[in-house]
Amino acid sequence: MHAFSNTGPVSAEKTMELLWSRVRQRGDLPGFSKVVSAIIGAMRGDDDREFNMTRTVLQDPALTQKVLRLANSAMYSVFGQGINTVSKAVIVLGTEAIGHLALGLKLVDGLSAASSESANARVEMEKSVLAGHIARQMASSANTRDAEEAVVCSMLHSLGRMMATFYLSDRWHLVQEYSVRTGADENEAAREILGLRFDDIGRHAAQHWGLPAAVVDTLQDMPPKPIGEPLDHKDWLAAIATVSSRCADALTSDNGDIEEILADLTSDYADMLGLESGQMLLALENAQKTAASEDSVVVRTQRRSNTEHKEPAAPIVGKPADAAARLARGVADMRDALQSTSSGQVMTMALETVYQGLSFSRTIAFLRNQEQSQYAANMCFGDGVQELLPRLVFGDAYQPDVFHAALANDKMIFVENAQDAAFISKVPRWWKDALPTVRSFMVLPLTVNRRPVGFIYGDWDMTKPPSKIEQAEIAPLNELRTLVMHALEQRRQPEPAWARKIL
Secondary structure, three states: OEEEEOOEEEEHHHHHHHHHHHHHHHOOOOOOHHHHHHHHHHHOOOOOHHHHHHHHHHOOHHHHHHHHHHHOOHHHHHHOOOOOOHHHHHHHHOHHHHHHHHHHHHHHHHHHHHHOOOHHHHHHHHHHHHHHHHHHHHHHHOOOOOHHHHHHHHHHOOHHHHHHHHHOHHHHHHHHHHHHHHOOOHHHHHHHHHOOOHHHHHHHHHHHOOOOHHHHOOOOOOOOOOOOOOOOHHHHHHHHHHHHHHHHHHHOOOOOOHHHHHHHHHHHHHHHHOOOHHHHHHHHHHHHHHHHHOOOHHHHHHHOOHHHOOOOOOOOOOOOOOHHHHHHHHHHHHHHHOOOOOHHHHHHHHHHHHHHHOOOOEEEEEEEEHHHOEEEEEEEEOOOOHHHHHHOEEEOOOOOOHHHHHHHHOOOEEEOOOOOOOOHHHOOHHHHHHOOOEEEEEEEEEEEOOEEEEEEEEEEEOOOOOOOOOHHHHHHHHHHHHHHHHHHHHOOOOOOHHHOOOO
């Protein structure tokens, strides 16, 4: 269809062409396309998806901390407290919950950065964040494990408005003028001026980023209606996203009697969500308290000036001062999960514990493949190391180098200065070629029934300050090694593809 404005006829196609041209000029609104792809890929993955989700989250230190903080919050207390590793959070809460949580957090970060240059976009972003708080509280009241999916859907519900305010601000003003002049609601005004409604823009953007279809389907208002039976999952998400967004809009608006508006909204949607109106009003109250008390985007963006929106570059961090305690907490996660997880999940927790606890540049699990008579890197954390995996392979026949020595003696080896001319002959060619910038490294051998089956490798490269393994860190590392070996020996559950040919 064609619409008319003071600039002439406008079609939906022309509006979207203009939108994406401005996106290319200014950068994606959330600025999270690459991370979103990785998160969604992990959610849709095969039997390695728990590891892939863990690795995706760990690539972002801020996201890692937020995931762990929420996993230990009162909302998830039914699953127990003291989750110290992302890998355990993924196992306990599931890849779907962690994936939606990560999407929501990345959306908040991206919207915060993008909206700082636009007052209208900032307002829409703050309403979006508040809608997420409301959805989480309401979903928690409904005792559903789909809370994080509801949060993402609610935050994205006004995506079309956010895109329009940030990228099409000139058209946004025309829509507002038309709405005031004619009395039409904003979506109808948008269809006249832009050729499509705001929720159409939101769905186009969500599809462009490859967001899950279940999320895309909720990016349109679901009016209240009497129900004869419980809503299906898609309609329930659409209903909670709609009411959360409308409540956020009312709470941030100066128009009308807010208490009356909220009472009407909760009354209209209570049956659809399987809640009492009083529960929803209490959820709204808790959401406002949470938004006000947390150091959230809603608060931060009000404090930041337009010149302060860029985050400072993360400093280069060496080994944490509390490395031994961090290792011990990760080992506690492994110990608690040992009886209910596969050896692949235990290995993931071990690798993350070493990577995070010692702030290594990279950690890699090498496993022995007897059929091919070699050790090969199968699992890793760290920037750029995934691309190196095909080169990290060596034969299992004994060679006079540090890796075979660690495996033969079944003892941890730590090399403080791998670049020392006196030591360089003790490292193999494959290591020197693949990892030329390493300053220090650790080899933690793994044996089952007195046979070496692999090892955990971790290193600090030249970008990190000089560090070494201290005496206090040896005990948790040895316990970690023992737990991994026990899990490999038991192997009660089906293993992921990377672990099937060991032993």
